[in-house]
Amino acid sequence: MTVPASLLLLEDDDILGRQTQRALARHGCQVHWATDLGAARRLLATLPALDAAVLDQNLGADNGLDLITPLLARFPECRVIVLTGYGSIAAAVAATRRGARNYLTKPADANDILDALSRDPGDLEALPDAPPSLQRLEWEHIQRVLDAHQGNISRAADALGIHRRTLQRRLKKRPSPKHFERD
Amino acid sequence: MTVPASLLLLEDDDILGRQTQRALARHGCQVHWATDLGAARRLLATLPALDAAVLDQNLGADNGLDLITPLLARFPECRVIVLTGYGSIAAAVAATRRGARNYLTKPADANDILDALSRDPGDLEALPDAPPSLQRLEWEHIQRVLDAHQGNISRAADALGIHRRTLQRRLKKRPSPKHFERD
DNA sequence: GAGGGATGCGGCGTTTTGTCGCAGGGCGGC
DNA sequence: GCCGCCCTGCGACAAAACGCCGCATCCCTC
Numbered sequence: 001m002t003v004p005a006s007l008l009l010l011e012d013d014d015i016l017g018r019q020t021q022r023a024l025a026r027h028g029c030q031v032h033w034a035t036d037l038g039a040a041r042r043l044l045a046t047l048p049a050l051d052a053a054v055l056d057q058n059l060g061a062d063n064g065l066d067l068i069t070p071l072l073a074r075f076p077e078c079r080v081i082v083l084t085g086y087g088s089i090a091a092a093v094a095a096t097r098r099g100a101r102n103y104l105t106k107p108a109d110a111n112d113i114l115d116a117l118s119r120d121p122g123d124l125e126a127l128p129d130a131p132p133s134l135q136r137l138e139w140e141h142i143q144r145v146l147d148a149h150q151g152n153i154s155r156a157a158d159a160l161g162i163h164r165r166t167l168q169r170r171l172k173k174r175p176s177p178k179h180f181e182r183d
Numbered sequence: 184m185t186v187p188a189s190l191l192l193l194e195d196d197d198i199l200g201r202q203t204q205r206a207l208a209r210h211g212c213q214v215h216w217a218t219d220l221g222a223a224r225r226l227l228a229t230l231p232a233l234d235a236a237v238l239d240q241n242l243g244a245d246n247g248l249d250l251i252t253p254l255l256a257r258f259p260e261c262r263v264i265v266l267t268g269y270g271s272i273a274a275a276v277a278a279t280r281r282g283a284r285n286y287l288t289k290p291a292d293a294n295d296i297l298d299a300l301s302r303d304p305g306d307l308e309a310l311p312d313a314p315p316s317l318q319r320l321e322w323e324h325i326q327r328v329l330d331a332h333q334g335n336i337s338r339a340a341d342a343l344g345i346h347r348r349t350l351q352r353r354l355k356k357r358p359s360p361k362h363f364e365r366d
Numbered sequence: 367g368a369g370g371g372a373t374g375c376g377g378c379g380t381t382t383t384g385t386c387g388c389a390g391g392g393c394g395g396c
Numbered sequence: 397g398c399c400g401c402c403c404t405g406c407g408a409c410a411a412a413a414c415g416c417c418g419c420a421t422c423c424c425t426c
Contacts, residue, residue, distance in 0.1 A: 335372075336372075336373070337371080337372060337373080338372095347372095347373090348374095348375090351373080351374070351375085355374095
């Protein structure tokens with residue numbers, strides 16, 4: 001796992017941004033953090049070099065994918081990955097066609113990010129051959145939506161189209177937020 | 184919608200392959216159909232020109248993505264899209280990085296295919312801003328799995344991890360297989 | 367024509383969900 | 397401080413969905 005020397009982080013959420021910055025810094029990476037597209041563009045102009053970039057796709061009105069092209073124009077060798085709350089295949093294709101190296105869905109920790117930066121997703125090792133069970137699919141989707149709403153159960157339930165009471169009950173049944181072993 | 188003059192179709196399912204071939208031919212497209220990777224490679228060598236290709240990803244033991252690189256080596260201008268039963272973001276990224284223009288999940292009819300071939304997915308118009316409701320997510324997933332099992336309800340239910348009776352009941356409630364208007 | 371597998375459907379007990387309502391906790395404004 | 401606002405956790409109860417049985421039917425194959 002090759003840790004980049006300098007990295008641009010585009011993340012509009014203050015808490016998550018700071019947390020990610022620290023986590024990556026602990027791996028020995030100098031993180032330049034911007035919270036919006038304009039700031040990221042300006043930051044880009046001042047940097048002498050850039051090894052990697054982690055872009056949040058959903059930035060309020062803006063879209064992090066719009067940074068990919070100018071970024072690669074300036075630093076063609078930069079490894080870019082896109083991070084998003086709820087990813088779609090269409091968005092993943094769009095990001096990749098613009099030059100992104102990989103496309104991750106939150107929640108993603110520093111290891112996930114560094115792994116996505118270093119691994120080449122071109123080889124299709126271990127691509128799922130069987131469809132996920134309905135329960136697993138639902139659970140992962142719930143986690144993503146919940147994460148996109150900063151853990152707000154009421155709003156997440158609303159976005160999911162289910163009742164808040166139901167979401168509560170479902171969450172209580174599966175305590176672990178990230179590790180699934182079986183279906 | 185620019186209909187390609189000559190198109191390579193890689194699809195291992197006989198019925199679906201024939202059906203797709205006819206549908207595309209009706210749009211004025213000469214379709215060269217192969218049912219496995221080896222045949223597709225040989226076909227590739229004999230063709231004088233190729234405008235587009237539609238590759239099924241899941242071909243038993245083989246993977247349709249492996250045709251992208253040799254195909255583009257021979258016809259660099261060819262527009263390639265990948266079709267798959269149940270697509271994942273990881274697979275979409277892998278396909279796109281190999282040079283695919285777009286990545287579709289079944290069921291996809293001729294219009295979907297031609298649209299994906301002509302439209303440039305690089306522009307992120309109308310990328311979903313809100314997460315899909317749980318019901319919609321489930322429904323689409325059910326449709327994909329069902330399609331992957333050729334409409335076999337018993338096996339699809341088994342793959343989904345739900346009871347056959349439950350799948351039956353769910354399917355009966357939503358008669359339309361492809362059009363969703365609201366959640 | 368016997369066997370295997372897929373389908374459609376009724377019924378019934380169990381589980382889950384929707385929808386109330388209520389108490390408590392943070393938090394910003396008057 | 398106190399008030400409203402929003403989010404949370406949870407109890408209760410009816411409605412809906414689900415798991416699971418069984419059975420009749422149909423199709424295909426050997």
